[in-house]
Amino acid sequence: MTETIYFNYVQEVIHWGKGILEFIEDQRGEENNYEEIREKLKGLLSELEIIDVSNHLSKEFIESLQTEVDKLFLELNGSTDPSITNEERQSSGRVEIGGHRLPPLPYEYNALEPYIAEEIMKLHHQKHHQSYVDGLNKAEKMMANARKTGDFDLIKHWEREAAFHGSGHYLHTIFWNIMKPDGGGQPSGSLLRQINMDFGSFANFKKHFTEAANKVEGVGWAILVWAPRAHRLEILQSERHQLMTQWDTIPLLVLDVWEHAYYLQYKNNRKEYVDNWWNVVNWNEVEKRFNAASNLRWQPY
Numbered sequence: 001m002t003e004t005i006y007f008n009y010v011q012e013v014i015h016w017g018k019g020i021l022e023f024i025e026d027q028r029g030e031e032n033n034y035e036e037i038r039e040k041l042k043g044l045l046s047e048l049e050i051i052d053v054s055n056h057l058s059k060e061f062i063e064s065l066q067t068e069v070d071k072l073f074l075e076l077n078g079s080t081d082p083s084i085t086n087e088e089r090q091s092s093g094r095v096e097i098g099g100h101r102l103p104p105l106p107y108e109y110n111a112l113e114p115y116i117a118e119e120i121m122k123l124h125h126q127k128h129h130q131s132y133v134d135g136l137n138k139a140e141k142m143m144a145n146a147r148k149t150g151d152f153d154l155i156k157h158w159e160r161e162a163a164f165h166g167s168g169h170y171l172h173t174i175f176w177n178i179m180k181p182d183g184g185g186q187p188s189g190s191l192l193r194q195i196n197m198d199f200g201s202f203a204n205f206k207k208h209f210t211e212a213a214n215k216v217e218g219v220g221w222a223i224l225v226w227a228p229r230a231h232r233l234e235i236l237q238s239e240r241h242q243l244m245t246q247w248d249t250i251p252l253l254v255l256d257v258w259e260h261a262y263y264l265q266y267k268n269n270r271k272e273y274v275d276n277w278w279n280v281v282n283w284n285e286v287e288k289r290f291n292a293a294s295n296l297r298w299q300p301y
């Protein structure tokens with residue numbers, strides 16, 4: 001059964017590839033950068049055409065074929081403006097559509113022990129964060145596909161997926177970096193000054209942030225933000241991270257209070273996890289984020 005599905009997929013790819021080749025042949029003679037894609041497609045098709053039903057098609061083969069097709073599709077999709085070369089796209093440092101990657105942890109998996117167990121860090125980073133990356137990439141590709149075909153019937157679904165997995169990917173990327181082994185203590189310099197100005201004292205701020213984290217309803221985050229409009233720091237709760245509770249803000253300090261962040265070690269004792277988490281905060285990174293983000297100051301209203 002699976003063999004038949006795999007074989008049908010190969011047939012679909014051949015059909016798709018031939019259609020694209022015909023299209024490219026029609027465009028020949030005009031200024032375009034399809035030449036490279038044309039060669040890649042021809043190579044792929046000649047490989048696929050020797051496959052017949054009697055060949056054993058493995059899951060790995062089909063997955064690598066899907067990756068290859070996705071890559072070609074994206075290159076083709078980005079080729080509508082012939083003045084943008086692949087070299088330019090790659091050298092600009094931008095993340096390609098569907099090209100997000102899991103960032104490496106800036107320390108070992110066991111580095112935050114005893115406050116956060118190695119097993120949690122591994123699971124959280126390798127499984128949960130990876131699934132956000134995968135989900136975001138998929139949503140971006142599906143939205144790119146909608147732009148290509150003009151069929152936006154499922155756009156609400158993919159926009160939601162992009163928000164859910166995108167928030168997951170971006171917030172976790174901050175989360176790993178605002179922690180470090182031998183962290184904790186308190187910030188200094190301009191961030192401390194601003195905290196004192198906006199919350200009265202670091203102790204007041206810490207109490208408020210801790211309470212906010214403990215009282216997030218269900219799943220979500222506690223987030224310290226700089227509000228460029230108000231020129232102030234604020235502490236927000238984000239219940240379910242796909243729903244931004246306040247737009248136009250820049251996360252500085254984020255605390256993951258989804259159960260997967262602590263349950264294996266702390267069971268339902270989120271409070272203890274939150275208390276202990278303060279010992280791994282990387283304030284240098286938070287200050288770095290604050291210094292950059294606080295340059296954003298719009299007209300106050």
Ligand SMILES: [Fe+2]
Binds near residue numbers: 256
């Ligand atoms: Fe998480």
